[in-house]
Amino acid sequence: METRCLVDGKWVGEAHSPVTNPATGEVIANVPLLGETEAKGALDAAAEAFADWKRQPVKLRSGVLRAWFDFIVEHRDELAALLTAEQGKPIAEARGEIDYAASYIEYYAEEAKRILGEILPPPREGTRAMVLRQPIGVVALITPWNFPAAMITRKVAPALASGCTVVLKPAPETPLTALALAALAQRAGVPDGVLNVITGDARAIGEAFVTHPDVRLIGFTGSTPVGKYLMGRAAESMKRVALELGGNAPFIVFEDADLDxxxxxxxxxxxxxxxxxxxCANRIYVHQSVADDFTARLAKAVEALKIGHGGDEGVTQGPLINAAALEKVQSHIADALAHGAELVTGGHRHALGGTFFEPTVLKGASAKMRVAREETFGPLAPVFSFADEAEVLAAANASETGLAAYVFTTDMARTYRMLENLEYGMVGINTGILSSEMAPFGGVKQSGNAREGSHHGITEFTELKYGLIGGLDV
Structure with a gap:
């Protein structure tokens, strides 16, 4: 399978950079290895297309997005199979991700009609004052490999809905889903140059993004160090940055919680x-009175997971994305065991080999372990115990990041205390799933500075303009 990049409505580039299936190591496709020159060309095309796209009636932009949504729904199964092949997640999860990705396009097709300005009270006689909300311009987007469809549509849909044009660089591990989505967008009527997708040298393309004079916003989901680098470089030309960075989510279970x-x-x-x-839950804090019971139940549920190739029906755990991810999980387990944690279940490479790893539960975790400070990004559940609310709140907030947190309790007063005092951008109470296209997704502290989803997400791609009209005889 050979795949090219989409630039100014044309499919370009020599496809020779391999994309592999993490479950088998098989090369499933090749994509172009573009660099700074090609990235600048794509940005030039987006800048030229912006002049016309921003002037299009919102109903037209809305209709194009709606058609894109319809095509994604129509090709859901093919997209899910492609996603699983390049990313490894189970096919059921892949189908769910395609549905989730499509939901953002549907939402912003509707939200395009609600980008509202303001009429202000006249500051003096003979004047009228107003505030316009206008598209910011060309946006450069960089998306990760863990959600190859949803991380794209969550950014691209509001950008296009607002009247911006886009150059997207997907992760090198998972470019195929991005290119397939772009092909469907083109079929839906997205004009040439409005959506461009390029693959290749991350540093070279990133350099083009931060230096091109027409780029007004850089959107990035990924690691905190890379986000800081982009933010620093973008500051040189006062580009706006919208960053969704790493997390270290606490998952807190109080003694009154429904343990099941x-x-x-x-x-x-x-x-x-x-x-x-x-x-995902990175630190699981359980009240000491129910810690053993909870841990035993969790281990039983983990042992029931089915590990295998993501394309096989019934599989609930696929491979990790690469060898580096596997090594990080192993190093976190070894560090925890060296500092006194106990292995409850899992803890080893799976018999399937490659990057398959047994889902793992540890008990007796403590603040001196790496799992308390670092995001594992793998199937490792360390269980910490705590004595009271003040202790667990302090432990949960002892993190440089603040993306998501979870609390299980039946005490409503405690629910409000935790919701208000946890230093996180998102808090789930008695639920392990937070995301929705209708809700603002994002964090505080070193987890980022932007919100995606909801009506707040589209404002990231707009500028406010104040207008005062004088000389009016009204």
Whole structure:
């Protein structure tokens, strides 16, 4: 399978950079290895297309997005199979991701009609004042490999809905889903140059993004160090940055919690996508009075997971994305065991070989272990115990990041205390799944500075303009 990049409505580039299936190591496609020159060309095309796209009636932009949504729904199964082949997640999860990705396009097709300005009270006689909300311009987007469809549509849909044009660089591990989505967008009527997708040298393309004079916003989902680098470079020309960075999510189970619900929430949060999500439970804090009971129930649920190739029906855990991901999980387990943790279940490479790893539960975790400070990004559930609310709140907030947190309790007063005092951009109470196209997704502290989804997400791609009209005889 040979695949090219989409630039100014044309499919370009020599496809010779391999994309592999993480479950088998098989090369499933080749994509172009573009560089700074080609990236600048794509940005030039987006800048030229912006002049016309921003002037299009919102009803037209809305209709194009709606047609894109319809094509994605029509090709859901093919897209899911492609996603699983390049990313490894189970096919059921892949189908769910395609549905989730499509939901953002549908939402912003509707939200395009609601980008509203303001009429202000006249500041003096003979004047009228107003505020316009206009598209910011060309946006350069960089997306990760763990959600190859949803991380794209969550950014691209509001950008296009607002009247911006886009150059997208998907992750090198998972470019095929991005290119397939772009082909469907083109079929839906997205004009030439409005959506461009390029693959290749990350540093060279990133350099083009931060230096091109027409780029007004850089959107990035990925690691905090890379986000900081982009933010620093973007500051040189005062580009706006919208960053969704790493997490270290606490998952807190109080003594009054429904333990069956808490275990189900932990499974949904921790082991979705083999633990390779930025909002997955990374530190599981359980009240000391129920810690043993909870841990035993969690281990039983983990042992029931089915590990295998993501394309096989019934599989719930696929491979990790690459060898580096596997090594990080192993190093976190070894460090925890060296500092006194106990292995409850799992803890080893799976018999399937490659990057398959046994879902793992540890007990007796403590603050001195790496799992307390670092995001594992893998199928490792370390269980910490705590004595009271003040202790666990302090432990949960002892992180440089603040993306997502989870709390299980039946005490409503405690629910409000935790919701208000946890230093996280998103808090789930008695649920392990947070994301929705209708809700603002994003974090605080070093987890980023932007929100995606909801009506807040589209404002990232707009500028406010104040207008005062004088000389009016009204």
């Amino acid at each position: 619900a808490a275990v189900a929430g932990a499974m949904a949060s921790k082991f979705r996508n083999m633990g390779q999500t930025c909002v």
